[in-house]
Amino acid sequence: MADLPRTVAPVDTVDLAMPETPLQEVWRVFRKDRLAVASLGVLLALLVVAIAGKVLTDWIVLVNPETVRLPEKFKPPMSYAATELLSVADRPPFGLYLLGTDELGRDVFARMLQGSFVSLSIGFIAVGISVLIGIVLGGLAGFYGEVKLGFISVDTLIMRFTDVMLCFPTFFLILTVVALLPPSIYNIMIVIGLTSWMGTARFVRAEFLALREQDFVVAAQALGLPAWRIIFRHMVPNAIAPVLVSATIGVASAILTESALSFLGFGVQPPYATWGNILADGKNFIFDAPWLFFIPGCAILTVVLAFNLVGEALREALNPRLRRR
Amino acid sequence: MWSYLLRNLLQRLLLLVLISFLAHAVVHLAPGEPSEVDPSNPRMKPEDIARIRAAFHLDEPLHLQYLYWLRDLVTGELKSFKDSQPVLPKIWRRFLNSLPLFLCATLIVWSLSFPTGIHAAIRRGSLYDRTTTVLAYAFISIPGFFLSYLVILWVVHTLNVPVIGMQTFGMENAQPFYRWMDRLWHLVIPSFMSAIAGIAVLSRYVRSQMLEVIGQDYIRTARAKGLPEETVMYRHALRNALLPFVTMFGFLLPALIGGSVIFEQIFAWPGLGRLGYEAILARDFPVILTLNFIAAALTLAGTFLSDILYAVVDPRIRLQ
Numbered sequence: 290m291a292d293l294p295r296t297v298a299p300v301d302t303v304d305l306a307m308p309e310t311p312l313q314e315v316w317r318v319f320r321k322d323r324l325a326v327a328s329l330g331v332l333l334a335l336l337v338v339a340i341a342g343k344v345l346t347d348w349i350v351l352v353n354p355e356t357v358r359l360p361e362k363f364k365p366p367m368s369y370a371a372t373e374l375l376s377v378a379d380r381p382p383f384g385l386y387l388l389g390t391d392e393l394g395r396d397v398f399a400r401m402l403q404g405s406f407v408s409l410s411i412g413f414i415a416v417g418i419s420v421l422i423g424i425v426l427g428g429l430a431g432f433y434g435e436v437k438l439g440f441i442s443v444d445t446l447i448m449r450f451t452d453v454m455l456c457f458p459t460f461f462l463i464l465t466v467v468a469l470l471p472p473s474i475y476n477i478m479i480v481i482g483l484t485s486w487m488g489t490a491r492f493v494r495a496e497f498l499a500l501r502e503q504d505f506v507v508a509a510q511a512l513g514l515p516a517w518r519i520i521f522r523h524m525v526p527n528a529i530a531p532v533l534v535s536a537t538i539g540v541a542s543a544i545l546t547e548s549a550l551s552f553l554g555f556g557v558q559p560p561y562a563t564w565g566n567i568l569a570d571g572k573n574f575i576f577d578a579p580w581l582f583f584i585p586g587c588a589i590l591t592v593v594l595a596f597n598l599v600g601e602a603l604r605e606a607l608n609p610r611l612r613r614r
Numbered sequence: 615m616w617s618y619l620l621r622n623l624l625q626r627l628l629l630l631v632l633i634s635f636l637a638h639a640v641v642h643l644a645p646g647e648p649s650e651v652d653p654s655n656p657r658m659k660p661e662d663i664a665r666i667r668a669a670f671h672l673d674e675p676l677h678l679q680y681l682y683w684l685r686d687l688v689t690g691e692l693k694s695f696k697d698s699q700p701v702l703p704k705i706w707r708r709f710l711n712s713l714p715l716f717l718c719a720t721l722i723v724w725s726l727s728f729p730t731g732i733h734a735a736i737r738r739g740s741l742y743d744r745t746t747t748v749l750a751y752a753f754i755s756i757p758g759f760f761l762s763y764l765v766i767l768w769v770v771h772t773l774n775v776p777v778i779g780m781q782t783f784g785m786e787n788a789q790p791f792y793r794w795m796d797r798l799w800h801l802v803i804p805s806f807m808s809a810i811a812g813i814a815v816l817s818r819y820v821r822s823q824m825l826e827v828i829g830q831d832y833i834r835t836a837r838a839k840g841l842p843e844e845t846v847m848y849r850h851a852l853r854n855a856l857l858p859f860v861t862m863f864g865f866l867l868p869a870l871i872g873g874s875v876i877f878e879q880i881f882a883w884p885g886l887g888r889l890g891y892e893a894i895l896a897r898d899f900p901v902i903l904t905l906n907f908i909a910a911a912l913t914l915a916g917t918f919l920s921d922i923l924y925a926v927v928d929p930r931i932r933l934q
Binding site: 324449452453455456457458460461462464465466468469541545548549552553565568569572575582586589590593594596597598601 | 632640641754755756759876879895905906909
């Protein structure tokens with residue numbers, strides 16, 4: 290009891306002793322938004338589910354999303370399997386269809402598990418591609434913008450190309466390319482990535498143009514550091530905040546784009562399950578088996594909403610002008 | 615000023631040519647040709663395929679194909695691969711179908727999102743602000759066709775009225791008044807559905823723009839000199855917050871083609887987006903390329919227009 294006064298020291302002295310790191314400051318602001326914290330929880334849970342989905346449906350096959358059980362089609366959620374009709378290998382775990390079965394008697398729970406990994410990886414890989422292209426092109430235009438290639442400067446070249454890409458109606462372009470290419474999950478990831486880097490490139494360029502004039506970059510140049518070191522150690526970390534925000538929101542829109550493609554019949558082809566194509570298939574059975582429509586629909590809504598809310602909260606937390614208010 | 619406009623116009627024309635090059639390359643280099651749409655048809659002999667390829671100039675080098683396309687487009691001779699109909703009248707007919715949908719949706723978006731966003735910004739942190747924020751994110755995050763199906767089901771169940779297509783089947787011979795009412799009703803749900811994401815995005819943008827302006831010094835000055843809050847908000851804040859939205863007019867036009875594929879498909883609306891979708895399915899290159907060309911031209915025209923408008927409404931900007 291004697292050391293109680295010491296533990297409740299005045300806040301000021303604590304702050305002076307240990308100044309906040311930028312990361313702590315961001316977290317402090319982020320934490321205030323309860324909705325965003327809950328969304329972050331949802332996303333972490335989703336990550337666990339997706340990894341579990343990959344493990345359970347692909348490596349140690351505990352639930353098989355591809356087992357077709359024709360006598361067991363359109364079973365509502367939480368119904369028991371008719372075990373006498375099925376071989377041991379075909380039975381769902383615990384003899385229970387947690388989320389029901391679809392028109393071929395496939396276990397929707399297993400398909401959603403598998404789909405969570407596929408949908409999430411489409412989002413992450415597509416955004417990874419777009420962020421990579423965006424940083425490289427935006428960085429080149431911002432850092433080496435004044436270098437002349439013949440009669441045209443690097444900046445003009447890259448930014449005009451960005452303008453060209455911005456003039457394509459994005460969804461129509463994705464649709465054209467996906468329809469013309471052989472159907473494959475990798476093509477969808479790549480095409481979504483290749484058509485969504487323009488925003489990133491534009492604000493990385495803007496950040497680089499501003500950063501290049503700042504004292505710490507001039508000092509680094511004066512010290513004779515090689516250009517790649519200045520770019521990757523000093524400039525990219527300072528320009529990454531808006532990229533992070535748009536990447537978070539980009540994952541959300543990639544998942545939505547995939548489901549829209551599935552609706553038009555150009556999505557990921559079977560046997561792969563994604564939330565988008567479960568939803569798109571489910572719409573045909575909306576009266577007979579509403580769970581086939583509502584489960585993936587609500588799952589997509591929840592996850593995309595979580596990504597959007599986390600992205601928005603990050604934007605607030607990373608923006609020093611908004612932070613001080 | 616005039617030299618700026620002229621230079622800008624020339625730059626955009628150059629961009630348009632580049633875009634059409636790129637679109638041509640993408641469409642022609644990707645595997646899959648119109649002659650291969652029906653490969654399992656036993657009546658298709660290799661010589662037939664060769665004949666089709668020759669008729670469509672598909673056996674010639676890419677740059678020649680581009681020139682053929684450009685020549686036919688300029689002279690108006692461009693014909694669809696699928697049904698040999700001239701492309702431009704075909705697009706024009708679909709455009710007339712898309713136009714009312716587009717106009718209604720745009721009108722709904724702009725007339726609903728501004729009041730919502732401004733109100734949320736003025737009462738930042740209130741229950742209204744938080745509710746609209748969450749609702750806006752929910753509408754951005756929901757797959758469009760999921761929501762549309764739910765709304766269609768609900769409307770058909772409770773109101774017992776048809777919602778699909780441009781008009782009710784069998785209404786062609788009704789009185790003009792009833793026919794118009796019928797068409798108007800068929801417009802309501804598709805335009806609301808395609809407007810919903812736009813309302814969500816735009817109202818958020820209006821809100822953040824308003825908040826940005828409300829934090830400025832001149833608003834504090836306006837309040838300090840004792841102006842009523844109404845005047846401060848609507849004459850000092852709103853006018854400045856509206857500036858960036860002028861540029862958004864430019865991005866409205868291309869949505870005519872690209873943004874409507876899903877909704878026209880859901881509501882069986884024979885518009886431009888659906889024309890594009892059908893053309894893609896049939897590998898109808900002239901239609902795909904021309905639609906793409908028109909979309910790009912609209913985008914460029916739109917951004918050009920918004921540049922000029924921006925200079926007109928914002929005296930701080932001078933075009934040089």
